[in-house]
Amino acid sequence: MGASQAKQWFVQDVLPLEPMLMHFLHQNWRNKSDLEDIRQEVYALVLAAAETAIPERPKAFVLATARNLLINRVHRERVVTIDSVADLDALGAVADIPGPDRTVIARDSLRRLYAALEDLPPRCREAIVLRRIEGLSRKDIATRMGISEKTVAAHITTGIAVLADLFFNDASEPKP
Amino acid sequence: MTPSPTMAQINAEAAAWIEQRDRDGWTAENETALASWLAQSPAHRAAFWRLEAAWKDTSRLGAFRAPQRRTHREGFTAPIFKAVAALAVIALCTAAGLQYLSMPEGKTYSTTVGGRQILTLSDGSKIDLNTDSAVRVALSETTRKVWLEKGEAYFEVTHDSSRPFVVTVGNRQITDLGTKFQIRQDANHLRVAVLEGRVQIDEKKTGAKPLVLDAGDVAVATGNAIHLARRDTKELEKDLGWQRGVLVFDNRTLGDVTAEFNRYNSRKMVITDRATAATRIAGTFRADNVDAFVNTLERVLGLHITHHGSDIAIAH
Numbered sequence: 001m002g003a004s005q006a007k008q009w010f011v012q013d014v015l016p017l018e019p020m021l022m023h024f025l026h027q028n029w030r031n032k033s034d035l036e037d038i039r040q041e042v043y044a045l046v047l048a049a050a051e052t053a054i055p056e057r058p059k060a061f062v063l064a065t066a067r068n069l070l071i072n073r074v075h076r077e078r079v080v081t082i083d084s085v086a087d088l089d090a091l092g093a094v095a096d097i098p099g100p101d102r103t104v105i106a107r108d109s110l111r112r113l114y115a116a117l118e119d120l121p122p123r124c125r126e127a128i129v130l131r132r133i134e135g136l137s138r139k140d141i142a143t144r145m146g147i148s149e150k151t152v153a154a155h156i157t158t159g160i161a162v163l164a165d166l167f168f169n170d171a172s173e174p175k176p
Numbered sequence: 177m178t179p180s181p182t183m184a185q186i187n188a189e190a191a192a193w194i195e196q197r198d199r200d201g202w203t204a205e206n207e208t209a210l211a212s213w214l215a216q217s218p219a220h221r222a223a224f225w226r227l228e229a230a231w232k233d234t235s236r237l238g239a240f241r242a243p244q245r246r247t248h249r250e251g252f253t254a255p256i257f258k259a260v261a262a263l264a265v266i267a268l269c270t271a272a273g274l275q276y277l278s279m280p281e282g283k284t285y286s287t288t289v290g291g292r293q294i295l296t297l298s299d300g301s302k303i304d305l306n307t308d309s310a311v312r313v314a315l316s317e318t319t320r321k322v323w324l325e326k327g328e329a330y331f332e333v334t335h336d337s338s339r340p341f342v343v344t345v346g347n348r349q350i351t352d353l354g355t356k357f358q359i360r361q362d363a364n365h366l367r368v369a370v371l372e373g374r375v376q377i378d379e380k381k382t383g384a385k386p387l388v389l390d391a392g393d394v395a396v397a398t399g400n401a402i403h404l405a406r407r408d409t410k411e412l413e414k415d416l417g418w419q420r421g422v423l424v425f426d427n428r429t430l431g432d433v434t435a436e437f438n439r440y441n442s443r444k445m446v447i448t449d450r451a452t453a454a455t456r457i458a459g460t461f462r463a464d465n466v467d468a469f470v471n472t473l474e475r476v477l478g479l480h481i482t483h484h485g486s487d488i489a490i491a492h
Binding site: 007010011012015036037040041043044045046047048051113117128131132137138153156157158160161163164167168 | 183184186187188191192194195196198199217218219221222223225226227229230231233234478
């Protein structure tokens with residue numbers, strides 16, 4: 001299976017499921033500061049599998065991977081709080097809830113992008129806007145904002161990561 | 177599996193790669209280095225592709241680059257983001273930078289495909305001409321007459337009851353009663369939308385009773401019939417995205433959307449199957465950037481794009 005095919009599948013079929021994945025993780029993992037790590041681990045596992053063979057049902061596959069990962073983590077953690085294990089055995093049922101439809105996500109993405117931008121820290125947002133909307137170079141942004149190029153790069157790097165989180169996690173999704 | 181702290185670190189590394197790649201001075205060596213970093217683990221690839229996908233989409237925000245207003249110093253984000261957030265709120269007050277034209281009697285103004293022109297008449301009224309459109313204007317001491325010869329125009333009329341402002345389209349007359357309105361003439365219908373104030377439509381031939389439209393009213397005239405609909409004026413403002421160089425669609429069929437794009441561009445899009453034409457989409461796009469729109473269709477909806485000379489075929 002080609003790497004480019006796996007990439008396309010990952011971007012088009014898996015990433016739009018992120019709100020559902022995060023919702024699932026929120027409900028089933030107590031330590032919220034682990035969630036970003038867990039999410040990325042799920043993605044890495046899912047992608048590694050797809051590079052061998054593209055799974056037929058992305059939603060079910062992502063949730064099954066997440067579930068197994070949580071179970072493994074529970075076994076690995078030395079101290080496990082009881083309710084972090086929640087109802088792991090009942091999780092199978094979750095795979096049947098309707099996930100977001102890809103077209104709907106695409107339709108909505110521009111709106112969510114604005115919302116995401118609005119939520120960025122001000123300096124970070126300013127750097128991103130100058131880069132993406134005004135199309136300025138790193139150097140020009142540095143001059144405009146009166147900061148070093150290194151700081152500009154740091155703002156934008158932070159912005160890229162935060163933006164992706166806000167972008168893929170639909171605000172309309174209930175956040176526990 | 178990699179221990180947890182590394183994942184956040186990988187994410188940060190991926191973001192740094194994207195930041196670097198995105199700026200000038202990205203070399204072949206950089207590209208090779210990135211490729212080998214990606215090859216190291218699926219975790220690298222997953223992090224990078226995820227951030228890349230969101231980052232790519234931010235380029236679509238470029239549609240909102242404000243053409244005339246470059247007055248940002250500190251706090252510059254405010255006007256831009258107001259424009260972005262208040263999607264539907266059309267800035268009607270682009271007074272700065274308008275061409276001031278003194279209008280001789282019965283002069284014709286026209287735009288080419290993709291063109292746009294703002295006319296400020298000697299009475300202070302404003303006519304904003306959209307793509308492939310023409311108006312003839314004759315102002316006198318006692319009358320103000322405009323003929324919309326073809327296409328679409330938006331009017332902001334300085335009210336003067338002693339000197340009615342009358343727009344003639346074919347055999348219909350639209351008389352301003354103090355207002356902002358939009359008139360669009362297509363092959364087989366005429367559409368009048370009132371954003372503020374009132375206008376009156378008269379049928380010259382039939383002598384039917386005049387029809388008065390209030391703000392929010394949209395009249396669509398075909399043949400001898402006129403259909404009247406009421407809409408929120410915010411909705412109507414979406415049809416005026418062209419004043420900012422963008423087209424705003426909210427739940428429209430792809431067939432309608434491509435027809436709309438084709439008004440602005442010499443390269444025409446053709447949809448080859450009915451199911452694709454019936455697909456509904458929403459979004460805001462630059463009217464003059466067909467390529468960006470077509471790329472979006474390809475990437476987001478997975479449609480197949482084929483170029484035939486200057487035409488672009490779109491299929492499922």
